[in-house]
Amino acid sequence: MDLGAIVEPLIAFFSxxxxxxxxxxxxxxxxxxxxxxxxxxxxIEIPR
Structure with missing residues (x-):
C-alpha cells in the first residue's frame, strides 16, 4: 500500500x-x- 498515493490527493485538495x-x-x-x-x-497542592 502506497501511502504517498493516498496523501497526495489530500495535499492537492487542501492546497x-x-x-x-x-x-x-x-x-x-x-x-x-x-x-x-x-x-x-x-x-497544585491538595489540602489535607
Missing part, C-alpha cells in the same frame, strides 16, 4: 480552492480552542 478555505477555517478553530500562549499546566 487551493475550497480545500484551502476549509483548511484555513479548521486551523482558525484549532487556534481559538488551543491558543499557543496558554499558561503551562502546574501541579
Amino acid at each position: 487551493d480552492g475550497i480545500g484551502k478555505v476549509i483548511a484555513d477555517a479548521l486551523r482558525l478553530i484549532y487556534n481559538v480552542l488551543y491558543p499557543a500562549n496558554a499558561p503551562a499546566a502546574t501541579p
Whole structure:
C-alpha cells in the first residue's frame, strides 16, 4: 500500500480552492480552542 498515493490527493485538495478555505477555517478553530500562549499546566497542592 502506497501511502504517498493516498496523501497526495489530500495535499492537492487542501492546497487551493475550497480545500484551502476549509483548511484555513479548521486551523482558525484549532487556534481559538488551543491558543499557543496558554499558561503551562502546574501541579497544585491538595489540602489535607
